[in-house]
Amino acid sequence: MKRLTVVLLGTLIALPATADEVDKQIDAAADGHVHVSNIAGEVTIAGWSRNEVAVTGELGRNVEELILERDGDRVTVKVKVPKRSGSGIESDLHIQVPEDSSIDVGTVSADISVTDVGGEQSLNSVSGDIDTEAGENDVSAESVSGDVEVNGQGKDAETRANTVSGDVTLFRVAGIVVAESVSGDSIVDEGSFSRASLNTVNGEIFFHAELRDGGKLQAETVNGDVDIEFDDRVSGRYDIDTFNGDIRNCYGPKAERTSKYTPGWELSFQEGSGNARVTVSTLNGDVSICDE
Amino acid sequence: MTEEFDDKLDRAARQLATEISPERDLWPDIAAAISTPQRSRWTPMFAQAAAVVLLIGASSFLTYVMVKDDRGPGVIIQPELVFEQASFGGNYHLGPGFQDARNGLRAELDVELDRLSPEARDDIQANLDLIHQAIVDINAVLEEEPDNMRLQQMLLQAYREELTLLRRVGGLTRNVMKRNDI
Numbered sequence: 184m185k186r187l188t189v190v191l192l193g194t195l196i197a198l199p200a201t202a203d204e205v206d207k208q209i210d211a212a213a214d215g216h217v218h219v220s221n222i223a224g225e226v227t228i229a230g231w232s233r234n235e236v237a238v239t240g241e242l243g244r245n246v247e248e249l250i251l252e253r254d255g256d257r258v259t260v261k262v263k264v265p266k267r268s269g270s271g272i273e274s275d276l277h278i279q280v281p282e283d284s285s286i287d288v289g290t291v292s293a294d295i296s297v298t299d300v301g302g303e304q305s306l307n308s309v310s311g312d313i314d315t316e317a318g319e320n321d322v323s324a325e326s327v328s329g330d331v332e333v334n335g336q337g338k339d340a341e342t343r344a345n346t347v348s349g350d351v352t353l354f355r356v357a358g359i360v361v362a363e364s365v366s367g368d369s370i371v372d373e374g375s376f377s378r379a380s381l382n383t384v385n386g387e388i389f390f391h392a393e394l395r396d397g398g399k400l401q402a403e404t405v406n407g408d409v410d411i412e413f414d415d416r417v418s419g420r421y422d423i424d425t426f427n428g429d430i431r432n433c434y435g436p437k438a439e440r441t442s443k444y445t446p447g448w449e450l451s452f453q454e455g456s457g458n459a460r461v462t463v464s465t466l467n468g469d470v471s472i473c474d475e
Numbered sequence: 476m477t478e479e480f481d482d483k484l485d486r487a488a489r490q491l492a493t494e495i496s497p498e499r500d501l502w503p504d505i506a507a508a509i510s511t512p513q514r515s516r517w518t519p520m521f522a523q524a525a526a527v528v529l530l531i532g533a534s535s536f537l538t539y540v541m542v543k544d545d546r547g548p549g550v551i552i553q554p555e556l557v558f559e560q561a562s563f564g565g566n567y568h569l570g571p572g573f574q575d576a577r578n579g580l581r582a583e584l585d586v587e588l589d590r591l592s593p594e595a596r597d598d599i600q601a602n603l604d605l606i607h608q609a610i611v612d613i614n615a616v617l618e619e620e621p622d623n624m625r626l627q628q629m630l631l632q633a634y635r636e637e638l639t640l641l642r643r644v645g646g647l648t649r650n651v652m653k654r655n656d657i
Contacts, residue, residue, distance in 0.1 A: 310592070327644075328595045347644055348598045365602050365640060384602040384640055405636050406605050426613060426629050441625050444616045449625050464632055466609045 203244070205276075207251045208237045214283040214302065215256035222264060222291045224273040230282030230299035236260065237279045245271030285320070294329070312349070317342055317356050330367070337374060350386070368407075375414075376400070383407055387468075399460045408468040411461075416474040418457025424449040426466040433473035573634070580641035587645050599644055606637045 211217070213234050219226055224243065236258045238251055243264075250261040258280075264272045274293075280286065285302030288295050295306050297315035304322045306313050312329040315322060319338040324331045330349040333342055335356030343361045344351045350367040353360055359378045362369040368386045371379060375393040379400045382388075387407045393414040394400050400417075402409050408428070416434065423430055423438070426447040430438040435454055441447035463470050588596045613630045620626060 310595075327591065328598075345643065348595060363643065365644070366598050382639070384636060385605055403632065403636070405602075405609055405633065424625055424629065426609065426626075441629075442616055442620050442623055444619045445612075445626075447629075464629070466613070466629060466633060 203242045203246070204240075205242050205249050206239050207249065208235055209251050209253050209258060210234060211236045211253060211258045211281055211284070212256040213281050214285075215258060215281065216302075217258045217260065217278070217280045217284045217286045219260045219276070219278060219286065219288045220290070221260075221262045221274055221276055221293050222272055224262075224293045225275045226278065226288055226290055226293050226295045227276065228278045228280060228286060228288065228295075228297045228300060230284065230301060231279045232282060233279075234281050235279075236281070238276055240275040240277045242274045243272040245269070246274055249274075249276075322356075335374065394459055394461070397458050400462070402463045404465045404468060406467045407465060409463050409465050409470045409472075411463065411470075411472045413474040416454065417459045417461060418455030419459025419461065420451075420453055421461045421463075421472070422451045423461075423463040423470055423472065425464075425468065425470060428465055428467060428469045431469065431471045431473075577638060577641070580638060580645065584641050584645045599640075602640060603637065606633055606640065609633045610637070 211234055217228075217236055219228065236251070236253075238249065238260055242249055242262065245265065247263045247265060250259060250263055252259050260276065260278055262272070262274045262276070280300060282299055283301045285304070286297065286300055287305045288297075288307065290308045290311050292310045293308065294311040295308055295313045295315070297304060297306065299316065301318045301320065303320045304315060304317075304324070306315060306322075306324045308326045308329055310328045311326060312331070313324045313326050314330075314332045315324060315334070317333050317335040317338075317340060319336075319340055321341040321343075322333055323343045324333060325343075325345045326349055327346070328348045329346060330352070331344045331346050332352045332354070333344055333356055334354045335342070337355050337357050339358035340356070341359040341361075342353060342356045344353060345361075345363045346367060347365045348367060349364065350370065351362045351364045352368075352370045353362055353372070353374070355373040356371075357374045357376060360371060360374070360376055361380045362371060363380075363382045364386050365383065366385045367383065368389065369381045369383050370389040371381060372389070372391050375395060377395050377398045379390065379392075379394065379398070379402075381390060381400075381402045383404045385406045386404065388402045388404055388409045388411075390400065390402060390410070391412045391414075394417045396418070398417070400411070402411065421435060423432070424441060424447065426441065426445055428447065430448040430450050432438065432450060435450065435452045438448040438450040441449045461472070463472065584599075588599065591599075610630065610633045613626055613633060617623065617626050617630060
């Protein structure tokens with residue numbers, strides 16, 4: 184019996200510590216700023232009607248502590264890990280913040296997901312995906328090797344989304360949009376814009392939305408197709424070219440060859456009397472431009 | 476015995492002179508030394524500072540020489556960027572300023588790339604290669620049609636894409652990875 188007890192105790196001591204549950208709250212300003220940092224795992228943020236920041240979830244077994252502190256209108260939520268941290272730091276945080284808060288989130292390999300947050304958002308990850316809802320305040324979402332997705336409500340704001348090796352998908356955002364990917368697609372679906380700038384190096388560009396009177400759309404890719412479908416025909420100046428690709432346009436004159444030495448096409452024309460500006464350029468890819 | 480010795484010692488001591496005059500008058504030399512400004516201490520301090528700078532410089536150079544081969548492939552500027560003339564259809568060049576900016580960005584990027592995964596590095600390099608190939612292709616056509624404005628614009632676009640990519644990737648990694656809070 185004694186031997187069995189010793190063996191059991193030894194086994195218990197040898198077992199690694201398991202992840203710690205966390206459940207903390209702190210008072211917060213109704214429209215304050217919430218700063219979140221978590222290296223690995225997951226960060227989920229949701230707005231709620233209380234003036235309180237609440238954090239639940241699990242901390243990795245090697246995490247030193249979860250810092251939850253308030254300094255004036257600013258609340259900090261930070262997973263503190265040892266300086267030479269390695270494994271066991273993956274922490275899943277579910278954070279509820281006052282719905283009018285602005286937020287600033289930084290992760291390395293943790294995915295970021297945001298819902299119902301009305302203030303400005305600045306979301307950064309190295310290899311995590313970012314998925315957020317946009318309200319009427321600006322959103323900036325940057326990932327190095329993750330996908331970025333922003334779902335709006337059609338309210339004017341400035342939305343900037345960047346990724347290197349991932350896709351950027353912006354759905355029903357409005358106002359000003361900048362979508363950039365290096366080796367992924369840049370997609371803008373629905374919404375109404377005064378200015379839209381879409382860029383990829385090796386990916387497709389997709390713009391199915393409204394460009395307002397006097398608005399500007401610029402789409403550039405090195406290697407990829409460009410597919411533009413306006414909700415309504417845009418009155419203004421069009422400049423489209425390809426170095427090696429076709430142009431298919433549902434209105435305006437026919438495209439002309441860029442050069443007899445290259446299979447590219449160019450198309451410049453004025454549609455109506457408006458002063459919108461549509462500039463599209465791809466070096467290797469086809470361009471399609473139509474309206475509904 | 477002891478008293479007799481003490482008396483002798485007392486007598487000998489009393490015979491000693493109470494004042495000793497120097498062999499010559501030393502005051503004029505002392506006064507001159509006081510009134511003459513002391514030799515500047517800046518010379519040795521400057522020499523010390525110069526020695527420190529020299530030491531640091533030599534040390535840095537030695538360190539550079541020792542580590543330059545160990546910085547990994549990410550830090551080496553790609554040869555194609557060096558030979559690339561940033562030409563404009565063979566008739567024009569975009570100038571040393573452009574080339575400097577480009578190489579500077581590339582060097583910065585390489586430092587940033589070291590922080591990324593091999594897959595991300597390969598991906599970015601593949602995209603740079605893609606842009607370089609486009610530059611080569613457009614340049615080749617511009618050789619045939621040097622005055623084609625549209626091709627010139629495309630070439631500029633390709634160069635701009637390259638700079639934008641370099642800047643964007645560098646900016647992204649800096650923004651995300653240099654946050655001191657994570």
